[in-house]
Amino acid sequence: MNGVEQETVGTYGLMAEFESPTGLIAACEAAREAGYTKLDAYTPYPIEAVWEALGHHKSKVPLLVLLGGLAGASGGFLFQYWVSVVAYPMNIGGRPFNSWVAFLIPSFEMMILLAAFAAVLGMFILNGLPMPYHPVFNVERFAQASRDRYFLLIGKIDPHFDPTETRRFLEGLAPVEVAEVEE
Amino acid sequence: MSQVFAPPPDIDRLRSRAWLAAAVGIAVSAGGFFLDRGQFFRSYLVSWLFWLGIALGCYAVALLHQLSRGAWGLMIRRALGAATRTLPLLLLLFVPIVVGLSEIYVWARPEAVAADEVIQQKSWYLNRNGFLLRAALYFLIWMGPAWLLNRMSLRQDAAADDRTFRRMQGIAAPALGLYCLAATFASVDWLMSLNPHWYSSLWGVNFIGGHAVSAFAFIIPVALFLAGRKPMDEQFQPRHFHDYGKLLLAFVMLWTYFQLSQLIIIWSGNLPEEVTFYLTRTEGGWLWVSILLAVGHFALPFVLLLSRDLKRDARKLAWVAVVLLVMRWVDLYWQAAPAFAHGEGQHGLHLHWLDLSTMVGIGGLWLAVYFGELKKRPLLPAFEPYLREAVADE
Numbered sequence: 001m002n003g004v005e006q007e008t009v010g011t012y013g014l015m016a017e018f019e020s021p022t023g024l025i026a027a028c029e030a031a032r033e034a035g036y037t038k039l040d041a042y043t044p045y046p047i048e049a050v051w052e053a054l055g056h057h058k059s060k061v062p063l064l065v066l067l068g069g070l071a072g073a074s075g076g077f078l079f080q081y082w083v084s085v086v087a088y089p090m091n092i093g094g095r096p097f098n099s100w101v102a103f104l105i106p107s108f109e110m111m112i113l114l115a116a117f118a119a120v121l122g123m124f125i126l127n128g129l130p131m132p133y134h135p136v137f138n139v140e141r142f143a144q145a146s147r148d149r150y151f152l153l154i155g156k157i158d159p160h161f162d163p164t165e166t167r168r169f170l171e172g173l174a175p176v177e178v179a180e181v182e183e
Numbered sequence: 184m185s186q187v188f189a190p191p192p193d194i195d196r197l198r199s200r201a202w203l204a205a206a207v208g209i210a211v212s213a214g215g216f217f218l219d220r221g222q223f224f225r226s227y228l229v230s231w232l233f234w235l236g237i238a239l240g241c242y243a244v245a246l247l248h249q250l251s252r253g254a255w256g257l258m259i260r261r262a263l264g265a266a267t268r269t270l271p272l273l274l275l276l277f278v279p280i281v282v283g284l285s286e287i288y289v290w291a292r293p294e295a296v297a298a299d300e301v302i303q304q305k306s307w308y309l310n311r312n313g314f315l316l317r318a319a320l321y322f323l324i325w326m327g328p329a330w331l332l333n334r335m336s337l338r339q340d341a342a343a344d345d346r347t348f349r350r351m352q353g354i355a356a357p358a359l360g361l362y363c364l365a366a367t368f369a370s371v372d373w374l375m376s377l378n379p380h381w382y383s384s385l386w387g388v389n390f391i392g393g394h395a396v397s398a399f400a401f402i403i404p405v406a407l408f409l410a411g412r413k414p415m416d417e418q419f420q421p422r423h424f425h426d427y428g429k430l431l432l433a434f435v436m437l438w439t440y441f442q443l444s445q446l447i448i449i450w451s452g453n454l455p456e457e458v459t460f461y462l463t464r465t466e467g468g469w470l471w472v473s474i475l476l477a478v479g480h481f482a483l484p485f486v487l488l489l490s491r492d493l494k495r496d497a498r499k500l501a502w503v504a505v506v507l508l509v510m511r512w513v514d515l516y517w518q519a520a521p522a523f524a525h526g527e528g529q530h531g532l533h534l535h536w537l538d539l540s541t542m543v544g545i546g547g548l549w550l551a552v553y554f555g556e557l558k559k560r561p562l563l564p565a566f567e568p569y570l571r572e573a574v575a576d577e
Contacts, residue, residue, distance in 0.1 A: 093453050101450040104443065 012135035012183045013038075013155040014166050015142070016175035021047050024150035027173040028053035031154060034169060038158035042136070042151040061122050068118025069111045076110030077103055138182045153181065188562040191412035194554050201551035208544025215537040224283030225523050226537040231280065232373065232519075233397075233512050233542065234549045235273050240398025241266030242329055243362055243391070249332070249355035254573035255426035258419060261563065262405050263398070264336055265556035267329040272552050274322050276545060280373075284311060290379045302379050309376055317372055321365040328358035339564035348568055366391050374515075377522035381460055385445040392438040396480075397511045399431040403504040405557075407497045415562055418574045421495040428494025431504065435488065439481045463521040468532030472517050480510040512542065 018024045024041060031039055032055050041050050080103040084090070089097045136142055136153065145151050152175075154166055163180075170178045216223040245263040248256025256263075285291040289302065290309040296302045302309065331354055338347050367387030375386045383389075406427065410419035449457045464473050484503050493499050516538070563570060 095450075095453065099450075101447055104447065 010183050011156050011163065012138075012181040013153050013158075013161070014163075014170055015136065015139055015151055015153045015179050015181050016170040016173060017141060017144070017177045017179070018150040018152065018175055021050065021150055023174065024152055025049050025053045027152045027170075027175070030173055031152065031169075035160050036154050036158050036166075038155035038161070040153045040155070042142070042145040042153070044146055044148060044150075060126055061119060064118045064122035065115045068122075069115035072114030073107050073111035075114070076107040080106060135181050135183055139179045141177065141179065149176070186414070187565065188414045188418070190558045190560075190562055191409070191414075193408075193412055194558045197408075198551050198554040198558075201547045201554060203547070204543050205547030205551055208540050208542070208547050211540040212537060212544045215540060219535075219537070220283070221286045222535050222537050223541070224279070224286040225520070226535060226541045227279055227283070227545075228287055228373070229512070229515050229519050229538065230541040230545045231273070231276055232515050234276075234545050236394050236397040236511060236515070237401045238266050238269050238273055238549075239325065239362070239366065240394035240396070241402065242270070242325060243359065243394055244398045244402070245332070246328075246355045246359040246362065249351050250359065252569060253426075254569070255423055255430070257563070257567060257569060257573040258423050259402050259406055259427075260336070261560055262402055262409070262557060264333050264560070265553055266398075266401075268333060268556045269549055269552050270322065270326045270329060272549065274326070276548075277318060277322075281315065284314070288376060288379075290376060299379075305379055309379055314372055317368060321369045324361045324365040328354055328361075332358075336564055337560065339566045340561055341566070343566040343568070345568065363387075363391060366394065374518055377519055378460075380456060381522075383445050383449070383457070383460070385441055385448070389438070389441045389445065392434065392441045393511060393514060395434040396431070396438050396507055399427060399434060400504040400507040400511060403427050403431065403497075404501045407501045409562060410497055418563065419497075420574075421497075424497045424500055425491070425494045428488055428500050428503075431500075431507070432485065432488035432494075435481060435484050435507070439485075464517065466531075469517075469521060472513065472532060476510065476513055476517055479506060480514060484510075 016027060018027060021043065024043065025047075028039065028041055028050060032053070037055075039054055041054055043050060077100075081098060084099065084103075085097040091097075092099070095102075136151075141149070142151065152170075152173075154161060154170070160166070167178055167180075212223065212227070215226075241263040244256070245260060245267060248260060248263070280287065288309075289295050289299075290306065291311055291314075296306060307313075332351055335347050335351050335354075367390070370387045370390035374390065375382065403424070406419065406424070409415040410424075446461065449461060463469065484507055487493055487503050493503070520532075563574075567573075
């Protein structure tokens with residue numbers, strides 16, 4: 001990405017294991033202060049503070065939902081306009097052909113429909129699910145992440161990543177163990 | 184937590200400014216009263232309904248908070264409570280409407296009723312005595328529970344008392360239902376009957392939805408003022424304003440939903456006696472007021488309030504709230520004023536300086552009393568069971 005070939009081809013990143021959520025949160029904050037950006041954290045249950053400590057990146061899903069909604073609303077409206085004004089103009093109770101008030105509800109429904117599609121499909125496309133293989137599961141102790149341990153991962157794709165420097169950094173955060181994640 | 188959250192002394196400065204505005208507004212409006220009596224009463228009605236809407240909205244939101252709990256409501260409960268204690272003033276300010284009843288309402292002019300068979304049919308409801316009796320009943324329904332709840336809330340300053348906490352909830356439930364009923368009838372009496380030929384079954388909820396928008400549009404700037412000063416500067420947090428922003432957005436959408444439903448129903452029905460409402464409001468200058476309302480009361484605040492960052496920024500949120508407060512007046516003016524021109528051959532938009540001066544006069548008086556009430560009590564009930572949770576750090 002930065003044009004420099006990384007030597008550690010078989011590495012996905014480095015993973016530190018913590019015994020408590022507070023340890024993980026402190027580690028997340030320290031990693032961000034050290035300039036790391038490609039971070040991920042794994043906890044047995046959702047912890048909002050971890051999300052904050054990671055510097056919650058803004059998801060692109062809301063933008064997709066907005067675009068879906070706008071496409072649905074304008075598409076729905078234009079379709080009705082085409083039907084009632086261009087293709088089959090009919091005088092109904094003396095109302096104008098472009099009876100925009102009556103078009104509002106179907107346009108609204110189309111907006112909801114396409115926005116919902118955009119939300120669900122966009123979510124799947126952006127998070128890459130379903131994902132039958134992920135390198136983090138190569139770390140044997142990672143199974144604990146669904147029980148009572150908290151993990152912080154620094155990815156190799158991070159511009160600051162250096163196999164020895166990053167390992168030393170993570171070991172300085174008082175983890176239980178630092179493991180290399182094989183690709 | 185035994186800290187006393189005394190209101191900041193700055194409130195007095197706001198209060199003296201409000202008194203000044205009241206003096207100027209009332210003096211100018213009094214002049215207008217002698218120059219153009221009819222216009223005075225018509226402008227007065229809209230201005231009075233605007234400030235009444237804020238007080239009643241605060242009352243309804245306070246009831247909603249009693250029922251649902253939540254940190255958002257606890258933080259502003261005393262600010263809402265102060266607004267409910269302005270209801271006696273608003274009752275007093277109702278007197279000029281009674282005096283000018285025949286100037287405002289067609290059905291209160293005997294010669295107009297004699298010439299109009301439709302009004303004759305409706306005169307069993309639309310008559311002077313019934314109007315006054317019902318107004319008294321509405322104020323009783325609103326002021327009774329408000330008085331009780333204000334008294335009980337004061338008790339929570341003195342000692343921890345779980346029974347008070349529960350009894351307040353017990354009062355709030357029927358009070359909220361009764362508020363909705365009374366407000367529905369009040370909207371028919373005070374606004375819809377301006378054009379006695381016309382009717383809409385969505386009018387009442389429209390009125391109530393407007394109250395809720397008014398309440399948050401007013402309370403957000405008040406909360407911003409308090410959040411900038413001791414002792415509340417350490418209690419208010421971005422998440423509280425985030426909640427006010429979400430609720431403001433919800434009520435803006437609710438108001439739009441009611442307005443749009445009314446439009447769609449009337450458009451679909453296409454009945455000659457109903458469509459007049461929208462015909463007069465899409466003619467000439469009124470078309471632009473209608474568009475202003477759609478943009479300013481819905482589209483613009485809706486898009487802005489979607490943003491999480493804006494809702495957490497109290498200052499920016501307060502700007503949106505101020506825009507909505509202005510729109511609340513536009514909405515009431517848009518509902519009332521076209522009906523005044525009815526039958527006089529002038530349907531156009533005619534803004535009058537009395538519209539402004541009565542707003543300033545009533546508003547100054549109302550705000551002066553409001554800030555006086557706000558100053559009377561600690562800003563948080565010290566022994567409220569959920570207080571510690573409400574002010575906790577994120």
